[in-house]
Amino acid sequence: MPGTRKVAVVTGAAQGFGRTISVGLAQAGIDVVAVDLAEAKETVAEVERAGAHGASLVADVSDPASTNVLARLLSDEFGRCDILVNNAGIYPNVPFDEVDFELWRRVHSINLDSQFLMVKAVLPLMKQGHWGRIINITSNSIGMVIPGLAHYMASKAGVIGFTPGLANDVAEYGITVNAVGPTASKTPGGLTNIEQEHIEALAQSQAIKRAGTADDIVGTVLFLASESSAWVTGQTIMADGGLIRL
Ligand SMILES: NC(=O)c1ccc[n+]([C@@H]2O[C@H](COP(=O)([O-])OP(=O)(O)OC[C@H]3O[C@@H](n4cnc5c(N)ncnc54)[C@H](O)[C@@H]3O)[C@@H](O)[C@H]2O)c1
Known part of the structure; x- marks a missing residue:
């Protein structure tokens, strides 16, 4: 018997x-399944401190086997x-001459194939509930001049194409699909992959x-996850301090 609380x-x-989004959802009264290669202990603790139920699933989102594992966990524990929120991604900065096919495939597999696999895992339950919000994280880098990111930009452009395509196919079930593009930011991954000076310099080109x-x-992300965004689907919103604009 499904509970009455929403599950993300x-x-x-x-x-x-991924962690700040999980905590934001929990603060909005939504239970969270935190999927990561690493056990998301601190995220789950913060989700529970916010008064929501948190569960951690250690899984590689680019592995097709994860689809069934996640689908089973959702139906057994939450119904x-x-x-x-398809957020997992990697962004190794590597000059194109050094990008071999293995790295190209790995980046596409984690950044794009994973979004397909995770959607497959959740869609049956979303359809049953006649309501759903799918939010795919892309990047504003596809509109910028940054060397060493061709493999990454190709995968994130794939996310921007996947989003309206999927939105067309699931609208009849009350499900919306949108993408959010952050800018170079001071997350643990950002601080590892991008020079801090570059992040600061980029900020000078932003409106903010x-x-x-x-x-x-x-x-x-919270807006797109909410009831209020019901009329917005297939869109990419750059949440980037006003760097890339229509
Ligand atoms: N931080 C930035 O500058 C920036 C800018 C634009 C877009 N983004 C996008 O935002 C998203 C999150 O980035 P972040 O900066 O928080 O990264 P991060 O490296 O700080 O965190 C990413 C998390 O994803 C997990 N992860 C990686 N591969 C995985 C896999 N195969 N299966 C499951 N989990 C996996 C990692 O373990 C890590 O916990 C990514 O999609 C990234 O491309 C980031």
Whole structure:
């Protein structure tokens, strides 16, 4: 018997954007399944401190086997899934000459294939509930001049294409699908992959001239996860301090 509280799956939830999004959802009264390669203990603790139920699933989102594992956990423990935030991603900065096919495939597999696999895991329950919110994390880098990211930008452009395509196919079930594009930000991954100086320099090209942090996309994700966003689907919103604009 499904509970009455909404349930969200957040991938890459052990740190960075995934963690702040999980806590934001919990503060909005939503239970969270935190999926990550690492056990998301601190995220689950923060989710529970916010008064929601948290569960950690250690899984590789690019592994097709994770689809069944997640689907089983959701139906056995929660009986529902209302929100999916496809956030897990990697962004190794590597000059194109050094990008071999293995790295190209790994980046696509974690950044794009995983979104397909996670959607497959949650869709049956979302359809049953006649309501759903799928939020895919992309990147504003596809509109910028940053060397060493061709493999990454190709995968994130795939996310921007997948989003309206999927939105067309699931609208009849009351499910919306949107993408959010952050800018270079001071998350643990950001601080490892991008020079801090570069993050600060980039901020000077934004309308809002400060570096992004892990908290900066939470509000946009919460809006897209809410009832209020029902008329918005297939869109990509750059939540990036006003760097890339229509
Ligand atoms: N921080 C930035 O500057 C920035 C800018 C634009 C877009 N993004 C996007 O935001 C998302 C999150 O980035 P972040 O900065 O928080 O990264 P991060 O490296 O700080 O955290 C990413 C999390 O994803 C997990 N993860 C990685 N591969 C996984 C896999 N195969 N299966 C399950 N979990 C996996 C990691 O263990 C980690 O906990 C990514 O999709 C990234 O591309 C980040």
